[in-house]
Amino acid sequence: MSNEKIINDIENKYQQLGENPETYLKGLLHAKPINYWDYVEADTLLSLQKPRTNFKDEEIFIMYHQVTELFLKMMVHEIKQLVYEPFNESVWLEKLDRLNRYTNMLIGSFDVMKYGMNYDDYNTFRSSLTPASGFQSVTFRLIEIYCTRLENLINEEGKNRIGENPSTTDYFEHIYWKDAGLNRKTGKKSLTLLQFEEKYLDRLVAMANKTKGATLEEKILKTQNCSEALKMKLKEFDHLYNVAWPLVHLETAQHYLDLKGENKAATGGSEWKKYLHPKFQQRKFFPTLWNNDEITNWGNNK
């Protein structure tokens, strides 16, 4: 494209906006060239690690959580485009490939946690982090809400408890993740859960109401001719996010908290051995794509 054509196009662009192109061209003349550090906000990003102890590996712990949050945000970014746009199979195929790639990266890199921190140091500095827990990641919960109907986030015990025609609030009362911090007999909640609900519950309920009918699962259920290729990719994502990642995460918890059969308390205070297992959570985004055998064996293999 010639320079003349570019200038012409710029003039047209601003004229169509009802603006004076000359002002914008002058602005361009004086604008400072952009640089890498401002563009990616490197200085801000690299100033966000604030350990609470002097153990060197605490910074590794913080940074890997931050890396995970960014990957989860990339996933939300892709999923939202599927939720809020009309169904288009080729777009879905491409986005599902991205979601599977990101989740595989999180699974493949989890060794940074399992083997990448000094065992004794981790077990010492983690007590300074109580009652904070990855459990309080709202991005992790947003992905669930965008992907599937709330009824798929209720495990078998919850299904027996919940009444007929539950409202969104009823679903959140019985959602599987409350079991990490709620004693259903006494009604007592852990501080980890109380903090999380106080900060995010209203937002999650609003999000769930907004997304009702448009979750990935519901869009697929409404689609008459969803190809086998797309079904395979959806199943792959369901398995990676709801079985494979939870299992590498659980193995890491076992490595640090249960190495010598000690069964240490987690910072979030859950009965983590039971709670973190995909068999207990029974979380599936696309349950209708799985057969009975696959559902029975859910969580048995990575």
Ligand code: HEM
């Ligand atoms: C040494 C590393 C880690 C250990 C030992 C660990 C341990 C735990 C435990 C025991 C829980 C259950 C809640 C509690 O009682 O605290 C939990 C929940 C959770 N953790 Fe981690 N975690 C580790 C690293 C991570 C990382 C890097 C992330 C990434 C953000 C993460 C995200 C989560 C999430 C999302 C939950 C809730 C899972 C669910 O509800 O299904 N964890 N973690």
